[in-house]
Every structure is written in C-alpha cells, then in structure tokens.
Amino acid sequence: MSTHLGRFLRGFRSLGSSPLVRTHPSARVSSRPASVRAIATFPLSIFSKSRDYSLPNSSWGPEMMQLYEHYTSQCEVETAAGEKVGGPWKRLPSYNRSLKYATGGVYLSKIIQSKARLFTRNIREVGAAFEYVLFVNEKEQRCLCLFQAGHLLEGPPGNVHGGAIATMIDTVTGTHATILSGPVMTANLNINYRSPIPLGSTVLIESALEKKEGRKTFVTCKVTSTNGSKVHTESTALFVSINVSHLLLGQ
Numbered sequence: 001m002s003t004h005l006g007r008f009l010r011g012f013r014s015l016g017s018s019p020l021v022r023t024h025p026s027a028r029v030s031s032r033p034a035s036v037r038a039i040a041t042f043p044l045s046i047f048s049k050s051r052d053y054s055l056p057n058s059s060w061g062p063e064m065m066q067l068y069e070h071y072t073s074q075c076e077v078e079t080a081a082g083e084k085v086g087g088p089w090k091r092l093p094s095y096n097r098s099l100k101y102a103t104g105g106v107y108l109s110k111i112i113q114s115k116a117r118l119f120t121r122n123i124r125e126v127g128a129a130f131e132y133v134l135f136v137n138e139k140e141q142r143c144l145c146l147f148q149a150g151h152l153l154e155g156p157p158g159n160v161h162g163g164a165i166a167t168m169i170d171t172v173t174g175t176h177a178t179i180l181s182g183p184v185m186t187a188n189l190n191i192n193y194r195s196p197i198p199l200g201s202t203v204l205i206e207s208a209l210e211k212k213e214g215r216k217t218f219v220t221c222k223v224t225s226t227n228g229s230k231v232h233t234e235s236t237a238l239f240v241s242i243n244v245s246h247l248l249l250g251q
C-alpha cells in the first residue's frame with residue numbers, strides 16, 4: 001500500500017509538471033507505445049502553475065478550519081526526542097487536472113483537452129461548490145474527507161443535490177482505491193441517502209477498504225455530520241484495476 005501511496009503522492013506533486021510530459025522523449029520514453037510518446041512530446045509551455053485546492057481559503061467556515069487544523073496536526077508528530085516525524089494522517093493535495101492531455105487524448109481535440117478540468121475543481125468562485133480536503137491513514141486503510149457544500153450544489157431547496165453527494169463519494173472512494181490499488185475505474189457505486197445535507201454545512205466523508213479480490217477493490221463509505229451523530233449517506237463502491245493505457249488512451 002505504501003508503494004501505491006508514494007506513487008500517488010509523487011503523481012500529485014508532479015501535477016502540472018507530469019513526468020510523462022516533462023521527460024524528454026529521446027532518452028526516457030523510447031520504450032513507451034507511440035501514442036504515449038506523442039503525449040510526452042507536448043510542449044512544456046502548455047502548463048500553468050497549479051493551485052492546490054486542498055488548502056484552506058477564505059470561504060472555509062470555522063468547522064472546516066477546526067477539522068483541517070486537527071487532522072493537519074496529525075500529519076506530523078514529535079517524538080520523545082523532539083524529532084518531527086510523519087504522523088498517522090497524510091493530506092492529499094488536489095489540483096484541477098490530474099494529467100493534462102491524458103484521458104482519451106487521442107480521441108479529443110487539443111482544444112478540448114486543454115480546457116478539460118476535474119469536475120469538482122472547476123468553479124473559480126471560492127466556496128461556491130465543492131470545498132474539500134482529503135486525508136489518508138495508511139495504517140488503518142482509511143480515507144477521510146472534510147467537505148463543505150457550497151450554494152451552487154442545491155438539489156432539494158436548501159439541501160445538497162444527490163448527484164453532488166455521489167460525486168464526492170466517488171471522488172473519495174476513487175482516490176482511496178487508487179492509493180490502495182493503483183489506477184482504477186469505478187465499476188459500481190451504491191448509495192443510500194439517509195438524511196439531507198444542508199447547503200453550506202460541513203460533513204465528514206469517510207471511506208474504508210472492505211476487501212480486495214484480484215483486480216477488484218471494494219470500498220465502503222459513510223457521510224456523517226462532523227460530530228458523527230447524524231448519518232447522511234451510506235455507500236459501497238467497486239473499483240476495477242485498469243491498465244494505464246485505459247486511462248490515457250481509452251483502450
């Protein structure tokens with residue numbers, strides 16, 4: 001698992017400067033298929049500086065901030081000898097595109113590709129839609145997301161749209177499954193909506209590994225109020241491991 005997590009975090013750190021693209025093709029990508037080499041040769045100037053959306057912004061309310069500080073403080077702990085070491089949790093950075101010019105790259109025009117953005121990170125107004133940060137606990141094989149739902153996510157009046165909740169569950173379980181198993185696609189997502197989530201509120205989205213069977217990773221997920229007293233949503237998800245070319249080239 002730590003191998004996957006390391007790769008995942010390195011991947012995130014290099015977002016916007018993906019090694020797939022920054023590596024000069026002549027020496028290092030010669031063993032890759034021609035279509036992947038084509039992706040690798042896009043000009044470097046297409047990359048803009050990436051903003052890490054998982055960091056606090058002015059829209060975050062007191063509950064988001066308090067929980068963020070709580071889990072951030074557990075990302076680094078001090079030993080008895082006063083040495084700082086990694087704690088039980090790790091914060092996952094988050095960007096608005098995971099791999100530029102990647103998914104379906106050979107089928108989509110460069111214009112569409114250059115405009116493509118991660119669904120949950122594509123609204124510029126801070127606080128308007130999906131405000132969230134993910135933490136992962138490797139040892140416990142758990143992922144925790146602090147989610148503040150903005151006013152553009154309305155479904156039933158005053159409450160969050162079920163599709164927006166499903167999006168966040170897919171995001172959390174999908175990221176978790178990627179950490180656990182490498183590249184995956186959502187094959188199945190079951191959701192029971194138990195109680196509405198008020199717009200503007202902060203909730204916890206927690207996923208846990210249920211089991212792994214060959215290429216299949218089964219994850220459970222629960223959305224609760226921040227004190228855990230109210231269950232908003234319960235869910236199970238199945239992710240199937242894929243070959244990277246499935247992601248990059250749709251094959």
Ligand SMILES: CCCCC/C=C\C/C=C\C/C=C\C/C=C\CCCC(=O)SCCNC(=O)CCNC(=O)[C@H](O)C(C)(C)COP(=O)(O)OP(=O)(O)OC[C@H]1O[C@@H](n2cnc3c(N)ncnc32)[C@H](O)[C@@H]1OP(=O)(O)O
Binds near residue numbers: 098175183215238
């Ligand atoms: C350089 C790479 C970097 C990678 C980085 C990747 C991600 C970065 C991570 C995070 C990014 C940030 C945020 C993430 C945010 C959101 C995550 C969103 C994820 C999605 O939003 S993703 C879109 C929706 N998703 C699809 O668009 C999938 C469409 N679909 C397919 O692409 C295929 O369908 C596929 C690939 C799923 C399987 O196809 P396949 O041909 O590979 O495998 P096959 O069909 O043989 O199934 C193998 C075994 O799974 C069982 N199985 C399959 N499907 C099942 C089902 N539905 N129910 C029950 N069991 C099922 C079979 O029964 C068999 O089981 P068994 O082996 O036991 O027989």
